Amino acid sequence: MNLIEQLARKLSQDRRAMALMEKLAGQLSKTKRFSHGSSARFIPLARHHNVLFVCPSQSKNATPVPPQHLWEGYAQTELDYLKCGQDDVAQMLCILNEVGQPPIPLTRVLDLGCASGRMLRFLPRDETSEHWGLDINAEHIAWCQEHLNPPMLFATNTTAPHLPFEDSTFDLVYCGSVFTHISELAEAWLLEVRRVLRQDGYAYITIHTRQTIDLLRTKYRDDPLFSDLLAELNSNFAENNPDGVEWSVFTFGADPNSQVFYDVASLERRWGRIIPVVAVKEQAHDHQAAVVMRK
Numbered sequence: 001m002n003l004i005e006q007l008a009r010k011l012s013q014d015r016r017a018m019a020l021m022e023k024l025a026g027q028l029s030k031t032k033r034f035s036h037g038s039s040a041r042f043i044p045l046a047r048h049h050n051v052l053f054v055c056p057s058q059s060k061n062a063t064p065v066p067p068q069h070l071w072e073g074y075a076q077t078e079l080d081y082l083k084c085g086q087d088d089v090a091q092m093l094c095i096l097n098e099v100g101q102p103p104i105p106l107t108r109v110l111d112l113g114c115a116s117g118r119m120l121r122f123l124p125r126d127e128t129s130e131h132w133g134l135d136i137n138a139e140h141i142a143w144c145q146e147h148l149n150p151p152m153l154f155a156t157n158t159t160a161p162h163l164p165f166e167d168s169t170f171d172l173v174y175c176g177s178v179f180t181h182i183s184e185l186a187e188a189w190l191l192e193v194r195r196v197l198r199q200d201g202y203a204y205i206t207i208h209t210r211q212t213i214d215l216l217r218t219k220y221r222d223d224p225l226f227s228d229l230l231a232e233l234n235s236n237f238a239e240n241n242p243d244g245v246e247w248s249v250f251t252f253g254a255d256p257n258s259q260v261f262y263d264v265a266s267l268e269r270r271w272g273r274i275i276p277v278v279a280v281k282e283q284a285h286d287h288q289a290a291v292v293m294r295k
């Protein structure tokens, strides 16, 4: 009998201690499942003792809607979840066409930080398309691989900046509301994006800007989707920057749940040295701006 078994046997004589131990085990396994900080490789699937199962799709629908806990807070209903993904893709394509000379063929596309494919599922495609979705959260990718592949392709990526593709692979790499949560190593991620883009390929990255702050305090003031972020701004930010210290970037927290804000002029200076910035469009992704870059 190993030490844990001995401990468990002792504790099992005390029901309260046993209940506490079960609670602790639950919390530990949750931390392990969702802690991107340590690794994203723990695929949170059905578990039977030490065997981890990937369960096949039960859905008859060709592109089913993921369960609500995988919606990343984007909507309250299935209809709204689908609509906001469709709208964000339409808006992205419209902006890319506006700045694209000539219009860009989007055969090979990477959605970096795709979650459960909210946007990727709406990207127009044909039999020549190679559309990839990557995320550090393996639960999203496990769902996508079971339900959206084929036609789309998916892989879990690491928390350290690395994209598992050859140089010059993609016509477009886009990140919808992903760099808004990358507080560390943003430039290193951007360098990876540059590497996997083909010459003349586009990057489309949404960010929080100064205008985001204004929008959250006005247009989106009563929107429940943004209430937490607005509360942070109104308390945390206001309290901790009472003298209005100038900033080029600030972040609430420094982990995968962080919220990062950029000053557009300094971002253009810094990011533009990595991939030339073609345009920054405010309010492109609700309250977020889109940075369009061309290699």
Ligand SMILES: C[S@@+](CC[C@H](N)C(=O)[O-])C[C@H]1O[C@@H](n2cnc3c(N)ncnc32)[C@H](O)[C@@H]1O
Pocket (backbone or CB within 6 Å): 072, 112, 113, 114, 115, 116, 117, 118, 119, 134, 135, 136, 137, 140, 157, 158, 159, 175, 176, 177, 178, 181, 182, 256
């Ligand atoms: C707010 S969600 C946006 C999801 C998706 N882009 C969309 O528009 O529906 C942010 C996603 O980015 C992922 N993420 C954060 N940092 C990442 C990174 N360095 N590489 C890949 N995914 C990342 C998170 O796991 C999460 O799924």
